[in-house]
Amino acid sequence: MKIALIGNGAIAKLVAQFCSVRADIYNVVAALGLPADMTSVGTHPIVRSLPELLAFKPDLVVECAGHSAVKAYGAAVLNAGINLIVVSTGSLADQALWDEIKAAAEKSTAQLKLPAGALPGVDSLAAGKLAGIDRVELKSSKPPKAWAGTPAEKTHDLGKITAPTVIFSGSAREAALAFPKNANVAATAALAGIGFEKTRVTLIADPGVTQNVHRLEADGAFGSLRLEIFANPSPDNPKTSHMAALSIMRLLEHEAAAIVI
Ligand SMILES: NC(=O)c1ccc[n+]([C@@H]2O[C@H](COP(=O)([O-])OP(=O)(O)OC[C@H]3O[C@@H](n4cnc5c(N)ncnc54)[C@H](O)[C@@H]3O)[C@@H](O)[C@H]2O)c1
Numbered sequence: 001m002k003i004a005l006i007g008n009g010a011i012a013k014l015v016a017q018f019c020s021v022r023a024d025i026y027n028v029v030a031a032l033g034l035p036a037d038m039t040s041v042g043t044h045p046i047v048r049s050l051p052e053l054l055a056f057k058p059d060l061v062v063e064c065a066g067h068s069a070v071k072a073y074g075a076a077v078l079n080a081g082i083n084l085i086v087v088s089t090g091s092l093a094d095q096a097l098w099d100e101i102k103a104a105a106e107k108s109t110a111q112l113k114l115p116a117g118a119l120p121g122v123d124s125l126a127a128g129k130l131a132g133i134d135r136v137e138l139k140s141s142k143p144p145k146a147w148a149g150t151p152a153e154k155t156h157d158l159g160k161i162t163a164p165t166v167i168f169s170g171s172a173r174e175a176a177l178a179f180p181k182n183a184n185v186a187a188t189a190a191l192a193g194i195g196f197e198k199t200r201v202t203l204i205a206d207p208g209v210t211q212n213v214h215r216l217e218a219d220g221a222f223g224s225l226r227l228e229i230f231a232n233p234s235p236d237n238p239k240t241s242h243m244a245a246l247s248i249m250r251l252l253e254h255e256a257a258a259i260v261i
Pocket of ligand 1: 007008010012032033064066067069088116117118234236237240
């Protein structure tokens with residue numbers, strides 16, 4: 001299976017390593033990167049434009065770059081009839097982008113595939129939705145320094161936080177748009193469950209945690225769900241949970257497996 005990456009960072013590196021170990025099944029043919037991406041995280045070449053990437057005739061494109069990449073390339077990949085994995089799910093909180101990508105996926109033979117990332121219970125949310133879900137609430141805690149470079153810097157002195165502190169409370173849409181690198185999990189919960197408006201999100205700076213902790217609650221006709229994950233950071237990017245790359249690998253396995261779970 002020919003795989004093309006968009007992005008050349010922490011997630012791309014782990015996905016490329018996974019594919020090289022299973023070289024009998026997966027072949028990363030190229031990655032689309034920014035001008036700053038001089039050295040490939042794998043053995044594949046880096047290209048600078050989508051036409052150059054698609055010239056490798058990939059069976060599947062994996063976006064592991066950021067919101068801007070989904071906006072720039074997402075619909076075009078689907079319009080070319082190529083399956084697309086989007087890990088920057090928070091980008092889909094942008095209603096205009098969602099409409100564009102959804103229309104492209106519906107019109108083409110290709111599928112948009114969304115990995116669970118670090119969110120636990122995606123299967124339960126998606127299945128429970130079929131019977132009706134009344135409430136979904138996500139509480140995400142990260143160490144104070146993980147919120148550097150976000151709007152939390154303007155409202156809080158992150159270096160002086162000594163107790164768990166709520167830095168944001170609102171809808172999944174507001175969270176995903178305001179915290180593009182830190183609230184992809186909120187967007188995934190919204191997409192799997194009851195949508196961006198109804199999914200409630202609390203973001204917490206907690207000096208007592210060293211991992212990314214996500215607590216998910218949902219109630220509906222299926223019953224009630226209470227889950228929490230203590231996700232280790234990625235080896236090369238502390239803002240990114242290792243689970244983000246692992247969940248892409250799981251989707252890749254689905255592409256090739258005889259038995260899917
Ligand atoms: N779904 C989830 O749970 C989840 C979890 C963590 C991260 N993410 C998303 O994954 C993305 C990648 O994470 P990472 O840890 O690998 O980040 P990273 O910063 O290590 O790497 C990002 C790479 O993408 C490249 N890039 C950025 N914008 C681009 C563009 N417009 N076109 C081409 N290349 C571009 C960068 O140059 C870099 O090589 C994050 O930005 C975030 O949106 C999702």
